[in-house]
Every structure is written in C-alpha cells, then in structure tokens.
Amino acid sequence: MVALELFNFLHFLGLAFGLGGATIASVISAKSEKDKELGKAAGKIMPSIVKFIWLGMALLIISGIALPFFVTWPLNNQLLVVKHVLVVWIIIIGVFIGRRMKKMQNLAPVLKEKPSAEFLKAKKQMKALSIINLILWYAVTLMSAFV
Numbered sequence: 001m002v003a004l005e006l007f008n009f010l011h012f013l014g015l016a017f018g019l020g021g022a023t024i025a026s027v028i029s030a031k032s033e034k035d036k037e038l039g040k041a042a043g044k045i046m047p048s049i050v051k052f053i054w055l056g057m058a059l060l061i062i063s064g065i066a067l068p069f070f071v072t073w074p075l076n077n078q079l080l081v082v083k084h085v086l087v088v089w090i091i092i093i094g095v096f097i098g099r100r101m102k103k104m105q106n107l108a109p110v111l112k113e114k115p116s117a118e119f120l121k122a123k124k125q126m127k128a129l130s131i132i133n134l135i136l137w138y139a140v141t142l143m144s145a146f147v
C-alpha cells in the first residue's frame with residue numbers, strides 16, 4: 001500500500017533529521033567548548049540545527065500516529081507505549097534546553113567580560129540536559145527496532 005510506504009518514509013526522514021540533528025548538535029557543542037572561534041560560529045548555526053530536530057520530531061509524531069493504521073504485521077504495543085513515554089520526555093527536555101539556550105544568549109559575556117555565575121550555571125544545565133536527550137534519542141531508536 002502506498003500510504004504505508006509514504007508514512008514509513010516520513011518516519012525515517014524524521015529519524016534522520018531528529019537523531020542526526022541531535023548528534024551533530026552534540027558534536028558541535030563539545031568541540032566549541034575547546035575552540036572559541038568555533039563557539040562563535042556555533043551560536044549562528046545552532047538555531048538552524050535545532051529547527052531540523054523539531055521538524056524531525058514533528059514528522060516522527062505525525063507518521064508514527066498514522067503507521068499503526070497501515071502496518072500489516074503485528075506491533076509490540078507494550079514497547080510502543082514505553083517508546084511514547086520516552087518521546088514525551090525528549091520533548092519536555094527539549095523545551096527546557098530551548099529555554100536554557102535563550103537564557104545563555106541573554107547572559108552571554110560581551111567582548112572580554114568574565115562569564116557570570118548565572119551564565120555558567122545555565123551552560124552546565126544545558127550540557128547535562130543535552131546529554132540526557134541524546135541518550136534518549138538513541139534509546140528510542142534502539143527500542144523501535146523491536147516494536
């Protein structure tokens with residue numbers, strides 16, 4: 001059936017945008033910790049990557065809701081429920097990461113100014129939340145192989 005292939009494709013496209021975007025964002029963040037020049041450039045490219053991650057999530061949700069109506073094979077519904085719970089957590093943590101990012105932009109040190117304690121705290125929180133979310137993205141992908 002064409003609808004099954006279409007929604008399957010959209011699910012994989014969402015996976016590519018979401019998981020790929022989250023992975024690239026982590027690599028850029030880790031590298032810009034050590035490289036100040038890259039850090040400045042990261043601030044410019046990160047919003048576009050974040051948009052791709054959210055677009056990926058939207059595609060995954062829309063196609064994920066549609067897929068059970070078209071699949072002709074049995075699904076592991078228990079695992080699917082666990083997967084949905086993890087997806088909800090990815091979204092909640094994603095919203096928190098977005099807020100921390102905005103806070104960091106507002107508190108960012110100007111020129112040679114010393115970073116404020118509040119800025120460093122927001123940065124630390126964002127780093128921890130990003131790691132948790134990346135692990136969740138991979139956990140959901142791994143789990144999906146068994147759904």
Ligand code: HEM
Pocket residue numbers: 008011015018019060061063064065067068071075080084087090137140141144145147
């Ligand atoms: C982080 C979010 C998600 C990721 C990384 C993800 C990933 C995947 C992957 C890799 C598959 C296997 C596809 C296949 O074998 O053909 C899959 C299947 C599936 N996903 Fe997701 N998914 C996500 C979110 C969702 C959501 C939100 C829903 C439902 C609302 C959903 C519903 C399904 C269903 C029903 C299947 C089984 C379809 C099949 O066997 O082809 N997924 N998912």
